[in-house]
Amino acid sequence: MSVSGTSTPGEARLIDGKGFANRLTQDIAEDVRTFYARHQVTPGLAVVLVGNDPASEVYVRNKALQTHRAGMRSFMHMLPETTSQEELLALIGRLNVDPEIHGILVQLPLPGGLDPVAVTNAIDPRKDVDGLGVVNAGRLALGLPGIVPCTPLGCLLLLKSYVGDLRGLNAMVVGASNLVGRPMAQLLLREGCTVTVAHIDTRNPQALARQADILVVATGCSGLVTGEWIKPGATVIDVGISRVRLDNGKTRLVGDVVFDEARRIAGQITPVPGGVGPMTIACLLRNTMQAARELVEGAGGGV
Numbered sequence: 142m143s144v145s146g147t148s149t150p151g152e153a154r155l156i157d158g159k160g161f162a163n164r165l166t167q168d169i170a171e172d173v174r175t176f177y178a179r180h181q182v183t184p185g186l187a188v189v190l191v192g193n194d195p196a197s198e199v200y201v202r203n204k205a206l207q208t209h210r211a212g213m214r215s216f217m218h219m220l221p222e223t224t225s226q227e228e229l230l231a232l233i234g235r236l237n238v239d240p241e242i243h244g245i246l247v248q249l250p251l252p253g254g255l256d257p258v259a260v261t262n263a264i265d266p267r268k269d270v271d272g273l274g275v276v277n278a279g280r281l282a283l284g285l286p287g288i289v290p291c292t293p294l295g296c297l298l299l300l301k302s303y304v305g306d307l308r309g310l311n312a313m314v315v316g317a318s319n320l321v322g323r324p325m326a327q328l329l330l331r332e333g334c335t336v337t338v339a340h341i342d343t344r345n346p347q348a349l350a351r352q353a354d355i356l357v358v359a360t361g362c363s364g365l366v367t368g369e370w371i372k373p374g375a376t377v378i379d380v381g382i383s384r385v386r387l388d389n390g391k392t393r394l395v396g397d398v399v400f401d402e403a404r405r406i407a408g409q410i411t412p413v414p415g416g417v418g419p420m421t422i423a424c425l426l427r428n429t430m431q432a433a434r435e436l437v438e439g440a441g442g443g444v
């Protein structure tokens with residue numbers, strides 16, 4: 142896929158995740174049409190939301206919109222906050238055997254009292270389009286093809302497009318979550334990077350980060366990474382999205398990286414919004430297409 146992005150002398154090039162995600166979604170829509178012509182099957186994605194978290198409501202609405210945009214079928218299950226673990230597991234059991242559903246996703250975070258590990262692992266690994274269950278996570282750890290979590294996959298597609306061959310580069314991942322940091326580190330390792338993972342107990346992460354040609358930040362701590370963390374010319378991928386209130390009472394989305402400082406030092410950088418976020422949903426559609434292919438054709442086409 143072709144690369145677009147803007148830069149001014151002395152400023153990092155902007156990595157255009159939104160544009161990349163739009164082109165990827167168009168390509169997937171073409172795959173959906175070809176797949177339908179061959180099998181008379183339209184890929185179907187079931188998204189389950191429990192409770193009323195406002196940010197999650199926005200994300201699942203966008204997922205449904207983009208699913209339709211790609212020509213796929215969207216099945217939304219909005220459950221009340223009071224849903225029990227048994228009720229949620231029973232729904233997943235039904236979706237697992239529903240032939241119209243090729244991908245299942247349970248929006249995170251779940252309300253307290255529901256066990257995200259048990260819920261994620263109840264999803265049939267062939268329909269686990271979030272790639273968060275032990276089967277797909279294990280396949281990734283072993284370097285085998287499988288379904289890769291959407292946000293790290295989106296970061297990797299941007300890196301391969303904007304950096305090219307990643308072999309031999311020093312990569313640092315800040316944050317070790319199951320959703321982003323850990324799978325991201327596995328993907329970078331698979332690409333031949335020398336990978337460092339910083340977490341809550343890491344001593345002097347700033348000094349480690351200054352060695353990194355690629356810096357992926359996924360902590361949820363807005364403004365954690367200042368200019369001093371960044372190696373001149375590095376590629377910075379900011380996964381964090383926090384809504385902060387400004388002095389005038391309005392709100393704004395910011396990342397984990399202090400963008401104005403980082404932009405003067407990095408070689409290329411993702412903005413927030415418009416960077417990694419849109420790639421998460423485009424990669425969800427990509428994973429759903431992959432799952433449908435494997436379920437219908439029995440093809441082993443994992444990443």
Ligand SMILES: Nc1nc2c(c(=O)[nH]1)N[C@@H](CN(C=O)c1ccc(C(=O)N[C@@H](CCC(=O)O)C(=O)O)cc1)CN2
Nearest residue numbers: 200247248249250271291292414415416418419421422
């Ligand atoms: N089951 C999952 N839960 C969650 C995941 C996930 O991958 N699987 N990721 C995040 C939330 N998320 C998708 O679910 C997500 C986050 C952000 C965006 C996005 O497009 N962000 C835009 C800004 C949107 C806005 O205005 O609020 C951007 O960054 O440009 C999409 C999806 C946690 N939960």
